[in-house]
Amino acid sequence: MILWSCLFGRRTTEPPSPVDVPLPILIHSHRKDTLPPGPLEKGMVEVEHEDVVLHALAGILLPDGTIGDLPEDKIEWARRLTYQHLKREGRLQDYGIPVIAAYEQDPD
Numbered sequence: 001m002i003l004w005s006c007l008f009g010r011r012t013t014e015p016p017s018p019v020d021v022p023l024p025i026l027i028h029s030h031r032k033d034t035l036p037p038g039p040l041e042k043g044m045v046e047v048e049h050e051d052v053v054l055h056a057l058a059g060i061l062l063p064d065g066t067i068g069d070l071p072e073d074k075i076e077w078a079r080r081l082t083y084q085h086l087k088r089e090g091r092l093q094d095y096g097i098p099v100i101a102a103y104e105q106d107p108d
Helices: 072-088
Strands: 027-031 044-049 052-057
Touching: 052 072
Parallel strands: none
Antiparallel strands: 027 052, 044 052
């Protein structure tokens, strides 16, 4: 199997490294009637408004409703949680994210 490196556009037979895959720091929404099944991951928050549910990483969505920055030491945690959340929802491909072996196992 040949994979494309996301950062360099080169061919490689190695699986993608977590640092080679751009992962969004996750904030996305669902219509209430299309919420994926299962519990929300620890470290995620859910905010409902009318017919929409927002999923966000805890720490990004501030109490006043604005979006804040994560401290540098939380970036890897956020990337891993983003990956796990999108995987559970079956949306990795929607965001162009390949399977990342290092993120397949929950670190806990």
